[in-house]
Amino acid sequence: MNPPTFRSARLRNVTLAAIGLALCSSPINFAAKAADPPRILVLATGGTIAGQADPRATGAYKSGQITGEQLVASVPGLGQLAKLNAEQISSIGSQDMNDKVWFALARRIQQAFDKDEADGVVITHGTDTLEETAFFLDNVIKGDKPVVIVGSMRPATAVSADGPSNIYEAVQVAADPRSRGRGVMAVLNDKIEGARAVTKTNTTSLETFNSPISGPIGYVDTAGGVRFMAQTTGLKRGNYALPSGDQLPRVAIVYSHANMDAIPIEDAISHGAKGIVLAGVGDGNSSKSAIDALEAAAKKGIVVVRATRVRSGFVTRNVEVDDDKNGFVVSEDLNPQKARVLTQLLIANGMTAPGDMQKAFTATW
Template sequence: MPQTAPHHLPHVLVLATGGTIAGKADQRSAIGYDAGGVGGKQLIDGVPGIEQLADITVEQVANIGSQNMNDAVWFALAHRIQHAFETHEADAVVVTHGTDTMEETAFFLQNVIKSKLPVVLTGAMRPSTAISADGPANMYEAVKVATSEQAQGRGVMVVLNDTIHAARWVSKTSTTDLQTFVSVNAGPIGYVDPASVRFLAPAPQASGPVFDLTRLHDNLPRVEIIYGHSNMDARQIDNAVRDGAKGIVLAGIGDGNASTEALAGLDRAVAKGVAVVRASRVGTGLVNRNVEVSDDQHGYVASYDLNPQKARILLQLLLATGVTSATQIQAAFGNGLY
């Protein structure tokens, strides 16, 4: 009787960075906790059945709350992921991460990782010691998505609460709800449960610009986000320029607008060679060119679908690679269609 060939599980590299998923309860309040109290290996060991999905290797890149996420950890992740893919060390990568800045890390990695192999970020809204911790289910489903053949070519994804999101669209929208991540303006790209992975559409042909890690020198230029509000003057804008900002993202009111005085401050910034991108503090909708503000006249860039925090990252990457003209920057921002 012929023997059945052994079934080889895919190899998944798990890169742990801390966050609530690795948190421990604290007595300061009923829902208080300290992020990053549990190691990545402990997280995996606490997920029943995950060993049947993949051959898993765990590495601890950092153990911090994501409010402390920084360029050094971003580049450590990016280089490790790129190396793992180029050397065929891993078939997919899962990154455990705090939820507060998860969308920013996902978007950064989306723009610097050159591979069709899946990268999935996951985390939790409740610490590992909570009565109903969501981390184990999210971890299981992240690995399930990462090992799915359908995940190939989809870039960086975020998986929590049975939902699959693309890095460009996903945002955290609630301080405490389990269903905090929403892909505003676009919707999720799929759903997952312990039995199945379902993507809603074929993998896209393109997913925006990809930057060469070797040209970035492991640091990004300073770009400030200035929040728009009523009775706004230009002091924060002028101070940002004085403090050495190479770019400014306006988290503007409505369609990325601001007061006459603030716009005058942005004009002064442009005149000094500072790149200005108009985004919006509003949670949904696109910031279009030349609507309430004449971008052509002022030399501004419209963020289209990118929220202020993601617009900041894209602008940093562009400036770091020598792209400084408003026309070139606008071209890289696209038109909100990918």
């Protein structure tokens, strides 16, 4: 084959230039009218992020004093990220978070998605029980649109309040199309954490929310935008139906400690607990008295789940405790408070057999 001549090469370049000119002058305009901004529904529940200073002491404040609309209006540039609509679900500190508010949140979010009212949801929330709300919603909301829960460690009236920047970044994440299909996410302090893994690790520090086992799923900042660390693979949200009414089954958490007896377990049973989560020592263990009482509870049909009071690590079946013999479930990576939420949902959905429940606890691993 003969090499191309100068003339053929020149004709080829002219042809390519003509094609480029034709593309530039064609009706396809890649810089045409920008797409409509994403519609983000902001659901406010109260918390420190909506707190105001209280004169009773230096640094004191009252939670839930500022409305969702006021929070949204206070963040500069927020309206440039998305079309925002704020609604008030509750005005409480998250230490008072309850089933009624959870159900109201879940139903409103599902309605917004089913009726195509929003492309994403941001929930403002107190930090004390933020991880439990995130995990609950992750298990009951259907669909792949992003749900982002956000809080702050300082009230809105504090010097260097962290709420405005956290809200801005939460909306950034909710408005980003790459956030779809990643489940419920928590956004605080420039990090994006998954609902299953995130937990509060410090009482006062801004750097309090972490995922001790898996680490964050991404990062976000006002300058660099949203950066996810991995693609979504096999994540399924909304595994369980939201029960009718506005209350979940009673499940108690019993905290294990040295010299523990059976009284806390017997007390939980006497008050009608349908399930008991053990916040055990080490690998979800406890004293012989406590384990014997839990075994007796399981034989009565009360669901028993072994979790651990240790900050990180998995609880493993049949190591020091004979879970098969005793009829226990282990929480795997879930801390006691999230193990309680999942136990409540499983019981509410008619799943109480230990083998079936264990499969549910290990579903994502």
